[in-house]
Amino acid sequence: xxxxxxxxxxxxxxxxxxxxxxxxxxxxxxxFAQSELGxxxxxxxxxxxxxxxxxxxxxxxxxxxxxxxxxxxVSGEVVAVNKQLVDTPTLINESPYDDGWLVKVxxxxxxxxxxxxxxxxYNERIGQSD
Amino acid sequence: xxxxxxxxxxxxxxxxxKEHERVRTSAGLFDVSHxxxxxxxxxGALATxxxxxxxxxxxxxxxxxxxxxxxxxxxxxxxxxxxxxxxATHFMMVVNAANTSKIRAWARExxxxxxxxxxxxxxxxxxxxxxxxSAEILRRSRLLGAVAAGAATLPYYxxxxxxxxxxxxxxxxxxGERGFEIYVAAARAAALWEExxxxxxxxxxxxxxxGARDTLRFEVAYCLYGNELGEDISxxxxxxxxxxxxxxxxxxxxxxxxQQKADGVPRQxxxxxxxxxxxxxxxxxxxxxxxxxxxxxxxTFAPTLGRSLAxxxxxxxxxxxPLAVVVRGREVPARRVPLPFHKPSANA
Numbered sequence: 173x174x175x176x177x178x179x180x181x182x183x184x185x186x187x188x189x190x191x192x193x194x195x196x197x198x199x200x201x202x203x204f205a206q207s208e209l210g211x212x213x214x215x216x217x218x219x220x221x222x223x224x225x226x227x228x229x230x231x232x233x234x235x236x237x238x239x240x241x242x243x244x245x246v247s248g249e250v251v252a253v254n255k256q257l258v259d260t261p262t263l264i265n266e267s268p269y270d271d272g273w274l275v276k277v278x279x280x281x282x283x284x285x286x287x288x289x290x291x292x293x294y295n296e297r298i299g300q301s302d
Numbered sequence: 303x304x305x306x307x308x309x310x311x312x313x314x315x316x317x318x319x320k321e322h323e324r325v326r327t328s329a330g331l332f333d334v335s336h337x338x339x340x341x342x343x344x345x346g347a348l349a350t351x352x353x354x355x356x357x358x359x360x361x362x363x364x365x366x367x368x369x370x371x372x373x374x375x376x377x378x379x380x381x382x383x384x385x386x387x388x389x390a391t392h393f394m395m396v397v398n399a400a401n402t403s404k405i406r407a408w409a410r411e412x413x414x415x416x417x418x419x420x421x422x423x424x425x426x427x428x429x430x431x432x433x434x435x436s437a438e439i440l441r442r443s444r445l446l447g448a449v450a451a452g453a454a455t456l457p458y459y460x461x462x463x464x465x466x467x468x469x470x471x472x473x474x475x476x477x478g479e480r481g482f483e484i485y486v487a488a489a490r491a492a493a494l495w496e497e498x499x500x501x502x503x504x505x506x507x508x509x510x511x512x513g514a515r516d517t518l519r520f521e522v523a524y525c526l527y528g529n530e531l532g533e534d535i536s537x538x539x540x541x542x543x544x545x546x547x548x549x550x551x552x553x554x555x556x557x558x559x560x561q562q563k564a565d566g567v568p569r570q571x572x573x574x575x576x577x578x579x580x581x582x583x584x585x586x587x588x589x590x591x592x593x594x595x596x597x598x599x600x601x602t603f604a605p606t607l608g609r610s611l612a613x614x615x616x617x618x619x620x621x622x623x624p625l626a627v628v629v630r631g632r633e634v635p636a637r638r639v640p641l642p643f644h645k646p647s648a649n650a
Contacts, residue, residue: 211319214603234580234581236319236603
């Protein structure tokens with residue numbers, strides 16, 4: 173069973189977002205997503221200062237067998253990019269909710285979070301795609 | 303699991319890269335029972351096969367295996383197969399799963415007098431034991447009986463016929479590593495699978511799926527039907543000129559291939575290294591000076607080499623020019639590199 177932390181919010185496309193105390197949000201992909209992709213070898217991410225738009229593509233993940241677009245759970249300005257992923261993209265496989273985070277953004281509109289799935293809803297979503 | 307040509311196939315067991323590395327460094331066990339086994343028998347069997355195959359069937363000795371394309375009259379590849387000679391009147395042809403019914407029907411139309419053709423695909427399972435420790439592991443099998451010890455010392459592309467439920471064990475494979483392919487009655491396959499995994503565990507043996515099978519063959523640049531080979535691709539274009547024997551009196555596709563040899567091949571299979579951190583996947587366009595000159599046939603991250611590589615079928619006029627691959631609408635430079643990407647040690 174994939175691990176789905178309760179405190180996070182999710183997209184239909186398997187990204188998660190975590191609201192931090194300083195008002196920024198951390199974005200990554202779910203345990204289910206990394207497991208479906210298999211061994212991840214390259215990650216294309218935006219740069220600091222770039223703008224993310226909710227539900228639009230902000231990068232790609234290349235696994236050995238397939239490539240997948242990354243969709244932004246929320247809009248905002250990128251304030252940090254996980255540079256460790258350049259040399260060690262498998263961090264996403266090993267630790268999708270911690271060391272394998274992708275980007276941090278300064279939220280443009282916190283109300284966007286309301287459009288995302290709760291852990292429970294996301295669990296139902298991946299149950300349907302089996 | 304994934305559906306492939308009507309079979310339910312394991313893509314991976316413990317992770318593709320882990321399985322890939324285990325085959326390169328110790329051993330992996332593949333269930334490739336989806337491959338088709340067609341048996342040709344009778345006094346006309348040899349002549350039948352020699353006409354279907356571009357390679358030299360008549361030159362085979364008993365107990366020898368041959369890799370050969372089968373071509374259409376235009377010189378395109380109908381399938382690429384292994385042919386096993388049991389004796390002068392008994393042969394087994396191992397075909398790709400997606401092509402089994404096509405080749406069976408086509409071969410039936412070309413049977414010489416005194417030839418029978420039997421499709422035993424459903425009755426025969428195929429396990430591939432591949433990797434540098436494979437011979438050691440094979441020797442430990444009790445289910446295979448005396449065949450196991452004998453097969454462990456076979457030279458490359460030789461096989462031993464078994465008795466009863468063991469059809470044959472050959473020193474062949476699709477990984478580029480030393481290895482064996484074991485044809486057994488389907489009813490015995492699960493027990494043999496379990497036995498080999500237990501017997502080989504201390505030597506690093508583990509299961510390997512279709513994903514690793516593909517990355518392993520890709521690194522050593524073995525062609526995959528449907529990617530590097532197809533009805534519209536000739537064996538000469540795919541770099542399989544060594545399997546086309548123009549000295550044979552006749553075979554299907556000979557005149558078209560002779561013409562292609564005289565004129566020069568229109569396209570060539572190239573090895574490319576992608577010079578950015580992206581993967582050029584099957585079907586992506588190859589460009590030279592902004593113009594389309596070919597397409598990627600297979601591309602992935604090569605686990606053993608740690609590089610983003612691709613096989614591409616490119617117009618011969620463009621092979622010496624700087625090339626680029628179109629990845630998500632953007633041209634990415636791709637440098638030509640020699641094939642194979644990784645030197646096989648299957649014959650060592």
